[in-house]
Structure formats: structure tokens, C-alpha cells
Amino acid sequence: MEFPFFELDFAGNRLLIAVVAILHVMINHPLAVGGALFIAMMERRGIRLGDRQWDQAAYRLLLFCFIITTSLGALTGVGIWLSAALVNPGAIGSLLRVFFWAWFAEWLVFITEVLLIIAYVETWKRWDGPRKAAHLRLGYALAAFSWITMALITAILGFMMEPGAWQASHRLVDGILNPLYLPQLAFRTCLAMAMAGAMGLVGSWWLSERGSAFRQDLVRFSCRWMALWSLPLAAASAWYLAVVPPVMLERAPTALGTMRGEGAYPAILTAIAVLLGASAYVALSGWRWPRALPRWSYALPFLALLVLLAAFERTREFVRKPWVIAGYMYANGIRAEDYPLYQAEGLLKHHPFASVRAITDANRLQAGQEVYQIACATCHTTAPGGVNSVHARFEAMLGQGPWRSAAVGQIIASMHGSRAYMPEFPGIPAERRALAEWLVAQHAIHRPGAAAPATTTPSPAAAATAAGTER
Amino acid sequence: MADPIIPVANDLPLALPLPAPVLSILLVLLFALHIVFVNLMLGGTLLALAFELLGLRDPRHDRLARVIAGTVTVTKSLAVVLGVGPLLLISLLYTLPFYAANRATGQVWFLIVPMTALAFLLSYWHKYAWDRLAGHKAVHLAIGGMAALLLLLVPLVFLVNVQLMMLPGRWQAVQQSGFLSGLLLDGVLARYLHFLLATLAATGLFLVWYLTRPAFDLAGELPGETRAGLRRRFYTLALVASLLQFVAGPLLLLTLPPQGLSWLMLLHIGLGAGLAAWALWWMWGEIVRADDGPEALGWRFWRIVLMLGAVVLAMATGRQLYRATILAPYQAQVAERTRAHQQLSAHYRAHPAPAAEEDPLAALPGYAAARQSCMACHAVDTRLVGPPMTEIAALYPGPEGIEAMLRYVRQPTQPRKVRDRAEYPATMPPVGPGQADDASVRAIAGFMQEAARR
Numbered sequence A: 001m002e003f004p005f006f007e008l009d010f011a012g013n014r015l016l017i018a019v020v021a022i023l024h025v026m027i028n029h030p031l032a033v034g035g036a037l038f039i040a041m042m043e044r045r046g047i048r049l050g051d052r053q054w055d056q057a058a059y060r061l062l063l064f065c066f067i068i069t070t071s072l073g074a075l076t077g078v079g080i081w082l083s084a085a086l087v088n089p090g091a092i093g094s095l096l097r098v099f100f101w102a103w104f105a106e107w108l109v110f111i112t113e114v115l116l117i118i119a120y121v122e123t124w125k126r127w128d129g130p131r132k133a134a135h136l137r138l139g140y141a142l143a144a145f146s147w148i149t150m151a152l153i154t155a156i157l158g159f160m161m162e163p164g165a166w167q168a169s170h171r172l173v174d175g176i177l178n179p180l181y182l183p184q185l186a187f188r189t190c191l192a193m194a195m196a197g198a199m200g201l202v203g204s205w206w207l208s209e210r211g212s213a214f215r216q217d218l219v220r221f222s223c224r225w226m227a228l229w230s231l232p233l234a235a236a237s238a239w240y241l242a243v244v245p246p247v248m249l250e251r252a253p254t255a256l257g258t259m260r261g262e263g264a265y266p267a268i269l270t271a272i273a274v275l276l277g278a279s280a281y282v283a284l285s286g287w288r289w290p291r292a293l294p295r296w297s298y299a300l301p302f303l304a305l306l307v308l309l310a311a312f313e314r315t316r317e318f319v320r321k322p323w324v325i326a327g328y329m330y331a332n333g334i335r336a337e338d339y340p341l342y343q344a345e346g347l348l349k350h351h352p353f354a355s356v357r358a359i360t361d362a363n364r365l366q367a368g369q370e371v372y373q374i375a376c377a378t379c380h381t382t383a384p385g386g387v388n389s390v391h392a393r394f395e396a397m398l399g400q401g402p403w404r405s406a407a408v409g410q411i412i413a414s415m416h417g418s419r420a421y422m423p424e425f426p427g428i429p430a431e432r433r434a435l436a437e438w439l440v441a442q443h444a445i446h447r448p449g450a451a452a453p454a455t456t457t458p459s460p461a462a463a464a465t466a467a468g469t470e471r
Numbered sequence B: 001m002a003d004p005i006i007p008v009a010n011d012l013p014l015a016l017p018l019p020a021p022v023l024s025i026l027l028v029l030l031f032a033l034h035i036v037f038v039n040l041m042l043g044g045t046l047l048a049l050a051f052e053l054l055g056l057r058d059p060r061h062d063r064l065a066r067v068i069a070g071t072v073t074v075t076k077s078l079a080v081v082l083g084v085g086p087l088l089l090i091s092l093l094y095t096l097p098f099y100a101a102n103r104a105t106g107q108v109w110f111l112i113v114p115m116t117a118l119a120f121l122l123s124y125w126h127k128y129a130w131d132r133l134a135g136h137k138a139v140h141l142a143i144g145g146m147a148a149l150l151l152l153l154v155p156l157v158f159l160v161n162v163q164l165m166m167l168p169g170r171w172q173a174v175q176q177s178g179f180l181s182g183l184l185l186d187g188v189l190a191r192y193l194h195f196l197l198a199t200l201a202a203t204g205l206f207l208v209w210y211l212t213r214p215a216f217d218l219a220g221e222l223p224g225e226t227r228a229g230l231r232r233r234f235y236t237l238a239l240v241a242s243l244l245q246f247v248a249g250p251l252l253l254l255t256l257p258p259q260g261l262s263w264l265m266l267l268h269i270g271l272g273a274g275l276a277a278w279a280l281w282w283m284w285g286e287i288v289r290a291d292d293g294p295e296a297l298g299w300r301f302w303r304i305v306l307m308l309g310a311v312v313l314a315m316a317t318g319r320q321l322y323r324a325t326i327l328a329p330y331q332a333q334v335a336e337r338t339r340a341h342q343q344l345s346a347h348y349r350a351h352p353a354p355a356a357e358e359d360p361l362a363a364l365p366g367y368a369a370a371r372q373s374c375m376a377c378h379a380v381d382t383r384l385v386g387p388p389m390t391e392i393a394a395l396y397p398g399p400e401g402i403e404a405m406l407r408y409v410r411q412p413t414q415p416r417k418v419r420d421r422a423e424y425p426a427t428m429p430p431v432g433p434g435q436a437d438d439a440s441v442r443a444i445a446g447f448m449q450e451a452a453r454r
Helices: A013-049 A052-087 A089-122 A129-161 A172-176 A181-207 A213-243 A246-250 A252-288 A295-319 A336-345 A364-375 A390-398 A405-418 A429-446 B020-055 B059-093 B095-128 B137-164 B168-177 B179-183 B188-212 B227-255 B263-288 B298-350 B367-373 B389-395 B398-410 B415-419 B438-453
Strands: A323-325
Touching: A013 A052, A013 A129, A013 A181, A013 A213, A013 A295, A052 A089, A052 A181, A052 A213, A052 B059, A052 B095, A089 A129, A089 A323, A089 B059, A089 B095, A129 A181, A181 A213, A181 A252, A181 A295, A213 A252, A246 A252, A252 A295, A336 B298, A364 A429, A390 A405, A390 A429, A405 A429, A405 B367, B020 B059, B020 B137, B020 B188, B020 B298, B059 B095, B059 B188, B095 B137, B095 B168, B095 B179, B095 B298, B137 B168, B137 B179, B137 B188, B168 B179, B179 B188, B188 B227, B188 B298, B227 B263, B263 B298, B367 B438, B389 B398, B389 B438, B398 B438
Parallel strands: none
Antiparallel strands: none
């Protein structure tokens, strides 16, 4: 399915989805999924101890979660839809057809969740005394429904990485029960819970008086919660890592460090491990000696878990490449089954939104630009300094230029082999050449007067045949 | 002006989860439900602002404004969450036209997300800071005003999109000349007017119920107001707004592109207008009635609501019929093209075209693996990104060379880059066993030695 071209020239299409999606889980996991249960347990504690302070703190925390989840949380959720549909409409269109009922069910659960949180907030003050127990049940129901929304959406995320038996059957159940589903769900559940405890710990800053007995009690409660959830979290992480396909794991260094930072992968992993270790230490010592915990450390576990979550999401999104639906559709929106057609007859001929149908000398550059729009723009930008700018990528390989378009063309022809996160070039050789020429011309515009060292100063062995032919 | 070129794309080869007519009916129902809450959200925001302004003179209005602002917390959450269902359905039923229109309006289309999020945060602020900002009314009004402005813009962006999706011939033109040109599409502004009037009418009716129902603590919340007074005031608002629809509606019909009109569609619109006239007559009866007291709401109110509900359904059905009619020829072209595309695609899957440029080295063992993993950067006798194979073969001769090369690609060093970065900017990436196992790297090494010899 073809669509009008769309490009965010500086930030890049991928970044749009990434920012919205990561913001969404950063709000959803701690504030909605974990937060609902955490707040209900705070309320329960207040009832058990007969202590109004717990009740008040729980209510204030709930109000915060309510305001954020029903504005930023809900809207970034819708935003994932809108941005994904802008960047990769064919993929969202396909997912919708496969997962319609899952999404529809999720929608009903989501409506219930919103009604429950409104009711939970609005009745907090009114359902007191004899009705308090019923109010607490409202909190449990909210926690359950928040979790179910996440459980449903995780099925779809797992599917995009590994459709499993769906590839052959095209049946919804097979799509949902993809091999990554349960491990990922376990991981997200434990992470969301741990994050809620971390939120409680930061929250005790403004939910309780400094030095009060209640402060200590709240800190201990949050820390114990975190510590207890971190054990299943570790187990779920191990389970999840064990089922992610190994090819995807090999791409994790690039995902976390980008190509230039791949070498920093061990350092990044160490940094994450140190942050998590420090958080575990805060959790354990806060549980044991809440009074001794320095105030600045309250924020540490929350920040650490946010970093972990963002890294996880980024990696999950990245390692799925070059696919948007593994084995079925590439990130450039082209289905694997259509590749033979396009590689035989060309992309432009079959793209109703392209202005060039057949490449001639006169329209070659225009053709190259349109090929770029179809084959590369989902993941790259062309603006100088843009995110994952295609010019910067080629400069890293070929130097400042001017480049030989034959060299550019040859790189494009086989780069998916060594950079497996890029799909194979989907068009015919003439289109590849036009793309290479357009890239060279664009690069010359962006970098006028660039010195011409790298490619034109060939290594000794190549000097003799500097005008090598394109292969 | 020449006829615009209509870009006909091919459809997805996956079946719809439900027959299209069932999806259309669901779309009409769920959309109507969503739009009612959008009306209440926007209407509540606008009326709260208006009464707060009046409240500068008379504190009674300020209290009323505050009660109305309180309802927005609930209606706005429902408006958003109820919007997801119709969004799913329209994307499913009209994947191509809807997403094409989204892309054509690109950045502005996406702006509805941050605009709505900001509007919601502002409206919370507006609500919860009412007392704290009582001494700074200008600031407080500005917060409410910003929220209202944003909430007025969002539906406009939506309208441009749903209007544009029906006009495939205009996609590229609007994309090129920008979002504002979409505002001038036939029917957009008239539809917006229609929507704003519906917003005032729906909110008026809602407030009649909300403020005069028995459970509402009128004396406590709004001292000085009477049920009869409130009832009359908000019925009048609903009545006047609805009367104006008898101007806005025909204006919309006249400005819509005529290709989508059909007798069936006009029948539904006419039916809706007739039922609306009836409901207005009942409303008038309520305004002139003297009866006061909590029980005054009763069946007279609910029959008006039911009747107007029927009006909304009739109008929404008419609208869906219009959309189906105007898009029918395009959908038929798309179906035709999809069939042709799938045949052609199946043909090439069964008989892939031979590689257009045959490589003389292709017959050598190890070629396929080398092409897969190395030839983006290494050519035979030219420097591409990395050194040519002739240079590599000279550095790694014989059987030990093959083993050394295996060790090298697993953990490459960068001798040339270290020597002179400006001359050699590129990095040799490590090649993991997931990409090429030991056996294939050995085959590649053998291939490089052999290719260099040719």
C-alpha cells in the first residue's frame, strides 16, 4: 500500500515515534500500571492502621497520577497511533487488520480504566466510614484494569518482533501467543511495580513532613515494595533475554550506542548495572534503616528505572529492524513478498505518488530523491546535522567527498548484508544509481567546497585502477 | 485547471476482520458517542470561560462557571478515550484515504496530540487554581482562554483531515501548499460552523440536566440561582444554537462537493432536520412552562434528549452515506489495481527476474557470503570503504591467512584509521557469528584470496 511521502527532515520519522512511545511508557508503567496497585495498598495500610496520614498521602499521590495519566498519558497513547500511522501507515494498517479484536477489547478495557480512575478520585472523600472498604475495592479494580490494558498491548509489541505461527496461519490467536509474549509481559509487570515503589519513595519528599515518623514509615513501605519486586524483575529479565532471537541481541550494541558508540556497549551495560545496583542498595537500606537514608537518594531508583525502561524500549524498537513486522513487512513499509516484483520492475513504476515513472537523463535527480523517499526516509534524514543523517553516514564511510556515485551505489547494493538492520535495497539497479547520484549531488550542496581526500586518494593497491567499475 | 491526477494505490492483502457494512455501522455509532463528549468538553470549556467573564461583575456567574468547569474533567477524559474506537474503525475501513490525508497534513495533523495534552493540563490548572488565583483573575482567565483556544483548533484539524480523505485528487495539492489550503476545501468551514453550533446545543441541554437534577445541591453550590431560571437559560441556549443549524446545515449541503450526494443521503439529512424541528418545539414548551422544583426535569427532558439522539444518528448516517458515495469510484479503482498488483507480485515470486548485472566472480565459492557481509565495503581492486581485496589477500596469504582473517573480523583493529583518520575515516565493524559463522568467514577469506588472484 503506497502513501504520499512524509518526512520530518531534521528530527527524522523514527525519532517522532520513539519520543512519543518512550514518554508514554514512562508515564504509563509507573503511574498507571504500578501506581494504581501501590496507591490502593497505601489506602489499605491507612485503613489497617487507622492513620489518616496514609489516606491523605495516598489521595495526593493519586491526584498527581490522575492528572498526568489522563492528560499526558492518554494523549501520548493516542500519539503513538498517530505517529506510527504517519511514519509507517502500511504497517499500522496491517496490524489493525490482524489485531482488530485485541485492540477493540483493549479499548473497552481502557474505557473501564478511565471510568474507574475518575470514580476512584471523585469518591475518595465521599465514600468514607462504612463505604471505605468498597472504595478500596475500586482501587483494586483500577489496578486490575490498568494491568489488562498493558497485557493486551504487549501482545502486539511481541508480535512485531516475532510473529511466530501467525506467519503461516494468519490467525489472531497465533499472533497473540507469539513466543515473546509472556516473558515480555512478566518483565513489564515487574518493572512497572518496582517503578511504582520508586515513585512512592521520591513522592515521600512532598507527601510527608521531613523527620516525621510518617516519613520513615512511608520510606520503609516504598523501599520494601521495591526490594520485593526486584527479585521477580531479575528473573523476568533473564527469561526475556533467553527468548529474544540471537540475531536481535547482536544488534543491541548498535541500538544502545548507535554505530559510532557500539564500542561503548560494555560501558553502557556497566553503567546500567551500577545504577540498578545502587538502586537495590537504596531499596534495601531504606527498608532496614529508613531514617538513615539521605534525602537525595530518594530520587535515585526512580531515575535509574526510567533509564532502564528507556534503554529497553529503544533496544526493543531497534533490534526488530529491518522489519516492522518480522518476516512480513520491512521498516520501509514494503512487504517481503513484493520485493521480487519491485526488484524486477522498479519502485517508481509502481508508486502512484512518485512523479517519475521511467528514469531518463533529465529526471534522474528527481527520481533519486523519490527513491530515497520510498526506500530510506523512514529511518534517515538528509538535513545537515539531522538525526541519523544519511550524509553523515556516508561521510563516515567515504570521507568528506566529493564521493564517486559508483561507490555510493555499490555500498547501497549490499549494505543490508553487513548492516542487517537495514532492509535490502528494494528497487532496480537504475534506481539505485539514480539514488546514488542524487545523494552525491545533495551532499555537494550541503558541503560546498569540501576537500576531496578519502575516496579520491586511493590506497596504493587501488591507485592503478582508481576508476573501478561498480559492482 | 486540468483535472488533478488521482493517485491509485494498492490495498493491503489482508482481510478485514468484519464485513465493511458492519464496520460502517459501528463507525457511525461510536463516532456519534465520541462527538457528543467532544461537544460537552468544548462547550463546557467555552461556557465556563464566558460565565467567568460575566462573573467579573456578578459573583453568581463565577460560581456557575466553576461548576461548569468541574464537568470538563470528566467529559474531556471520556471524549479522548471514546475517540480511540472510531479512530480504529476509520483507520481500518479507510486505511488508504485516511492515512493519505494524515500524511498530506503531516506535522499539523500530529500537532493535535501536544495541543490536546496542553489543553488538558491547562484545564486542570484552571480548575484547581480557582481559589488560589482569585486575586489574579486576568491570569486565571488567560489559562482558561488558552485551553479553550487549543480545544477550538483541534476539531478544525480533524475536520480538514476527514474532508480531505474524501478527495484523493487534492491530496498532493494540499500537501504541497500546506495545511491552511486544506481549510479552504469545499465544506470544511461550513462543517466547522455546524460542529460549533452542535457543541453549544449539546452543552446547553447537558447543563439543563446537570444543574437541575434533584441530586445537585443547588442551594449549596449556586446560591441565588433557581432551577427554573437555570432551566430556561440553558434550554434557550440549546434552542437558539439549534435554530441556527437550520442555516448552517443547508450551507454545508450547498458547499459539499456534489459527487457524494445521493437521494438516500438527503433522505437521512431531511429526516434528521424534521426530527430536530420537533425537538425544538418541545424545547420551546419547556422554556415557557412555569413549573419549578426538582421533579420538573422528568420525561419531558428525556424525550427531547432521545429525539436529538435520533437526530444525531440520522445526520451521522447521512454523513457516512455521503462518504461512501464520494469514495466509491476511488475504492473501485483501488480494488482493481490491488488485483493486478497481487497477480504481478505472485508472478515475480514464482519467476524472479535474473540479476540484471551478472558478476563474473559469482561462480567462485564463498561469493554469496562475501557479497552478503563484506562487499558493501570491500571491492576487488578498488578502495571502496575498506581496503580492496587485493590488499587484504596480500596481508593474509595462505591457509594461516584464512585463520588470521577469521580472528580479525571477529575483533577488528583499525590500523589505517589509526594511522590517518582524515585519509581513512571508516571503521571496520566486528562481524558476529550470528551474521556469518566461522565456516562462512573461512569461505569468504578463501574467496578474497581467489578473487585477488584473478
